[in-house]
Amino acid sequence: MGAPAVAALIEVLQFQNIFASFFGVLFGLFIGSTPGLTISLGMVLLLPITFKLEAVTSICLLLGLYASGMTGGSLSAILLNIPGTPSGSATAIDGYPMAQKGRAGEALGVAVSASFFGGIFGLTCLVLAAPLIARIALRFGAPELFSIVLLGLTLICSFGQTSVIKGLISGVVGLIIMTVGLDPMVGSPRFTFGQVELQAGISFLPAMIGLFAIPQILIGITGGTKVFPEYKKKVSGVLPKISSLFKLLKTMLLGSVIGTGVGAIPGAGGPIAVFLSYDYARRISKKSSNYGKGEPEGVAAPESSNNAVAGGALIPMLTLGIPGDPITAILLGALMIHGLIPGPLLFQQSQQFVYSVFWAYLIANLMNLVVTFSTIKLWVRVLKVPQKMLLPIIVILCTVGTFALRNTFFDTGIMFCFGLLGYFMLKYGFPVIPLLLAIILGPNLEEHLRMSLIISQGDYSIFVTHPISLAFIILSVFSFFGPLVWPLIKNRRRVAQKGS
Amino acid sequence: MRSGSSGMKKANIIASIVLIIFTGFYAYLTSQLPTRNLPNTLGSAFMPWLLAAFLFILAASLLIMNAIRGTQEKSNPKVSLKEGLGVIFLTIFVYLYINAIQLFGFITITPFFLAALMWISGARKWREILLVSIASTIGIYLFFQKIFKVILPQGTLF
Numbered sequence: 001m002g003a004p005a006v007a008a009l010i011e012v013l014q015f016q017n018i019f020a021s022f023f024g025v026l027f028g029l030f031i032g033s034t035p036g037l038t039i040s041l042g043m044v045l046l047l048p049i050t051f052k053l054e055a056v057t058s059i060c061l062l063l064g065l066y067a068s069g070m071t072g073g074s075l076s077a078i079l080l081n082i083p084g085t086p087s088g089s090a091t092a093i094d095g096y097p098m099a100q101k102g103r104a105g106e107a108l109g110v111a112v113s114a115s116f117f118g119g120i121f122g123l124t125c126l127v128l129a130a131p132l133i134a135r136i137a138l139r140f141g142a143p144e145l146f147s148i149v150l151l152g153l154t155l156i157c158s159f160g161q162t163s164v165i166k167g168l169i170s171g172v173v174g175l176i177i178m179t180v181g182l183d184p185m186v187g188s189p190r191f192t193f194g195q196v197e198l199q200a201g202i203s204f205l206p207a208m209i210g211l212f213a214i215p216q217i218l219i220g221i222t223g224g225t226k227v228f229p230e231y232k233k234k235v236s237g238v239l240p241k242i243s244s245l246f247k248l249l250k251t252m253l254l255g256s257v258i259g260t261g262v263g264a265i266p267g268a269g270g271p272i273a274v275f276l277s278y279d280y281a282r283r284i285s286k287k288s289s290n291y292g293k294g295e296p297e298g299v300a301a302p303e304s305s306n307n308a309v310a311g312g313a314l315i316p317m318l319t320l321g322i323p324g325d326p327i328t329a330i331l332l333g334a335l336m337i338h339g340l341i342p343g344p345l346l347f348q349q350s351q352q353f354v355y356s357v358f359w360a361y362l363i364a365n366l367m368n369l370v371v372t373f374s375t376i377k378l379w380v381r382v383l384k385v386p387q388k389m390l391l392p393i394i395v396i397l398c399t400v401g402t403f404a405l406r407n408t409f410f411d412t413g414i415m416f417c418f419g420l421l422g423y424f425m426l427k428y429g430f431p432v433i434p435l436l437l438a439i440i441l442g443p444n445l446e447e448h449l450r451m452s453l454i455i456s457q458g459d460y461s462i463f464v465t466h467p468i469s470l471a472f473i474i475l476s477v478f479s480f481f482g483p484l485v486w487p488l489i490k491n492r493r494r495v496a497q498k499g500s
Numbered sequence: 501m502r503s504g505s506s507g508m509k510k511a512n513i514i515a516s517i518v519l520i521i522f523t524g525f526y527a528y529l530t531s532q533l534p535t536r537n538l539p540n541t542l543g544s545a546f547m548p549w550l551l552a553a554f555l556f557i558l559a560a561s562l563l564i565m566n567a568i569r570g571t572q573e574k575s576n577p578k579v580s581l582k583e584g585l586g587v588i589f590l591t592i593f594v595y596l597y598i599n600a601i602q603l604f605g606f607i608t609i610t611p612f613f614l615a616a617l618m619w620i621s622g623a624r625k626w627r628e629i630l631l632v633s634i635a636s637t638i639g640i641y642l643f644f645q646k647i648f649k650v651i652l653p654q655g656t657l658f
Contacts, residue, residue, distance in 0.1 A: 163573060165562050169519065172555045176526060179551065183544040188534050190544055221621050222586025389628075392617035393636050395594070396610060400644060400652065407651055409598055416594055423587065428515050429508060429573050446547050453542060 008355035012363060017060045020053070021360065024064020025367045029375070031065070032072020032088075039069035043330040055338035055353065060360045062334055066327055067364040070270075070306045071115045071372055078107045078299070082212050082394075087270035087306045089212075089433055090278045094291060094298025101294050109240040110296045111303045112372045114252050118304035119365035121256035122263065122311015126318075127358050142455060143462050146448035147472035148262075148272070149441050154479040166430045174438025175445070177202055184447045197410040204439045206402045206415035211432045213398050214419020219426075220391050239373065244296075251281050251297045252304040259305030263312020270309045271440050275433075277305035311361070318346065318354065508573045512566040519559035527552045593617070605655030610637040 011017070031042035042065050050058035073088035078095035091111060098107035140148075153171060180191045181201030192198040255277040262273035281301035282291040291298045310327075317328040340350060347354055402411045422432050456462035464470045530548040565571075579587075593616075600609045614633035623629050645652050 163571070165558060165565070169555065169558045169562065172551055172558060173519075176548070176551050176555065179548050186544060188544055190533060190548070191529055218587055218590060221590060221617070222583045388618055388621035388623040389632050391621055392614050393632075395617060396614060396636065396640060399594075399598070400606070400640060403653055404644065404651070409602065409653070412598060416591070420587075420591065427579060428511050430515070449547075450542050 004352040005355045008352050009359050011056055011352075012060065012356055012359040016054075017057050017360070018363065020057045020061040021064040021363050021367050022371070024061040024066075025068040025364065025371045026375075028065035028068030028070075028368075029072040029075070029372060032069040032074075033076040039066065039073070039327050042069060043327060043334075050334050050337065055335070055340060056356045056360065058334055058338065059331075059357055060363065062331055063357070063360050063364040064367060066310055066331070067119055067307065067361070068368040068372065070310065071112060071303075071368055074111045074115070074299075074303055074306065075108065075372075075376075078111060079104060081216065083208075087274045087302070087309070089271070089436065090274040090302035091299055091306070093278065094293070094295050097292070097294035098296070098299065103294065106240070106296065107294075107299050108376055109373075110244075110248065110299045112369065112376070113240055113245055114248070114255065114300040114303035115307040115372075116365055116369040117252045118256045118259055118307035118309075119311065119368070120362075121253075121304070122260050122308035122314075123358065123361050123365065124311075125260045125264075125308075126311045126314055126361070140468065141466070142448045142451035143466045143469040144472065146445065146452055147463060147469040147476065149445045149448060151276075151472045151476045151479065153438060153441055153445065154476040163429065167434050170425065170430050170432065171434035171438045174435035175442045177207075177435075178439050178442030179446075184443065185450050197408065201443065202414060202439065203406075203411060204436070206411040207418045207439050208436055209398050209402055210415035210418030211422040211436055213394060214416060215423040215426050215432075217391050217395055218419070218423050248297060248300040251285070251300045254281055254284070255301040255304035255306075256308040259308030260312035262305075263309035264315045270306060271437060273305045273309045273312075274302035275437065277301040307365075314357070314361070318357065506570075507578055509566050509571050512562055512571055512573075516559045516563035516566070519555060520563070523552050523556045523559060526555070590620075593620075601653050601655065603655050606652040607637060607641055608655060610640070 027042060028039065032039060043062060050061065053061070070087060073083055074091040074095065077083040077088035077092035078099050081092050081096040083089045083092050095107045095111065098104065153175075178201065180198055182188070182192075182199050183190055189199055258277045258280065259270075259273045262276060263270070278291075278298060278301050281297055282288045285291070285295075285297055287295055287297060313328045314331075317332055340346060340353060398415060399412050402415045403409060425432050425435070452462050453460070462469075463473055526548065530545050530552060533543075533545045533548070535543055535545070597609065597613045600613075603609075611633045614636060615629050618629045618633060641652060
């Protein structure tokens with residue numbers, strides 16, 4: 001810290017930069033909480049505006065959107081069980097049951113506080129430990145990236161709540177869906193049936209919207225079931241007590257550490273981090289049996305992780321020029337518009353700007369906390385819209401949202417196909433989250449697997465001779481076989497005890 | 501045989517048979533994939549074959565487990581005739597909407613679609629339906645097209 005840091009702070013505190021951050025936060029909350037709109041879409045929509053703005057003002061705007069978009073995605077996950085972002089999926093597991101039990105205020109309060117905690121933790125790592133974490137992440141080659149994606153995927157069986165085998169089937173079907181499109185290595189088409197639109201593969205965004213939104217709409221409209229809870233009374237207790245936050249400190253810390261670490265690994269991204277955090281928080285928790293039924297820890301873990309990912313993802317983006325996720329890839333583009341090339345040289349040549357990024361991210365997190373808490377009841381009002389009015393509007397938003405992704409109705413068709421698939425999966429007791437995660441992570445899995453084998457000249461031992469890869473593979477084996485084998489062991493023990 | 505939902509047991513058996521048939525179809529398509537490989541790497545068909553094998557094993561396990569032991573899942577997978585017809589009707593309705601929007605444009609067709617869907621959802625006050633459907637269409641149009649410059653579907657006629 002020195003003169004550049006102070007100069008950067010003074011610059012960030014200029015009115016236009018504070019206003020840009022405020023607008024970014026508001027816009028991010030709206031984008032994040034509206035089904036069908038994503039942070040990436042929001043960023044792309046704001047990019048043309050940033051051409052005319054100063055570099056620091058642009059970064060304040062985009063980081064404001066980044067920080068609050070994550071929180072916004074979780075608000076709709078809690079209130080409507082429709083995650084606005086892929087990372088919001090894990091929050092819905094406990095957040096939505098809390099809302100259904102009339103504890104929406106508490107769930108929202110925990111989500112916003114945990115998001116702030118995660119954001120600040122990620123920022124601290126970004127500022128203090130960036131060179132170290134980036135150096136570790138830089139060592140990750142294809143085998144390590146393959147094994148961490150494999151770990152993320154094997155954990156999905158844990159989400160097959162009532163039937164592990166159904167969770168695994170769901171995951172494998174998701175991986176099968178991701179094989180549609182051009183082969184990532186040799187470029188030959190696979191399962192495209194001559195359709196040009198299928199050559200780019202099936203985008204996970206229409207799939208996500210379809211899987212989460214359409215089944216609820218179908219059940220709501222055809223079955224007459226009330227999908228969204230209606231709150232007759234005011235949502236209260238949004239501001240959490242300090243004592244209850246202290247009880248969640250361990251969970252939030254775990255989520256933040258996982259979020260920052262996973263975020264710093266290029267390509268890993270938010271969905272892996274939130275599900276890893278949720279799963280590990282559940283495993284170490286004394287209240288693990290309450291998870292999935294409306295446990296605040298189940299909201300705090302993914303939420304802190306969610307926002308810590310942003311700080312982590314900025315580390316390799318700023319220091320190495322490697323974006324951690326699609327959002328940081330857009331950020332990287334925004335910087336390049338202003339002639340700033342992220343990488344080690346940025347720290348030497350534009351030191352003040354790097355500090356401006358740090359300060360802007362701090363302001364964005366503080367702004368997110370204040371704005372979200374002060375406007376939270378606006379988002380809660382969404383629940384008060386009658387279901388018979390809300391459901392058709394959601395259908396339109398989903399249609400327009402998926403059309404807007406690539407200006408084609410092909411994606412809208414994909415969304416409705418996934419909606420029908422999700423409906424039948426719901427009816428037949430198959431969890432949709434493993435399917436969704438497999439679609440998101442599947443392409444990376446295949447690419448890193450085949451890349452590793454090119455490096456090793458076809459030698460499979462590459463995955464066990466690399467220590468980090470070996471560690472992830474061992475964890476993957478435990479995650480995969482654990483839920484299958486553990487009940488059998490327990491059953492045998494029970495039989496043996498009865499016998500004796 | 502363990503106690504459990506007989507409805508879910510039947511549903512699981514049907515689901516596993518459907519999955520096995522799907523695996524067969526997927527394996528057939530995989531066998532038709534071109535073989536164009538880079539040296540020292542896996543071909544295009546490696547991953548699909550691996551996944552087909554995994555899915556077959558899992559679907560067969562689900563079938564055998566349910567046929568022999570039943571299931572402990574309690575949820576009822578039954579889709580009533582009314583619900584089934586509703587799903588089919590809605591799917592056709594949305595398909596028609598997507599086609600109509602390409603002909604008449606978003607702003608022209610959406611209020612009608614919204615009003616019809618609201619009526620199907622149970623809304624009966626026509627004044628309310630009219631107001632919400634028109635206001636929502638205008639709101640979405642202004643939000644997407646005017647504020648965020650997102651191109652909404654244009655019709656060929658209007």
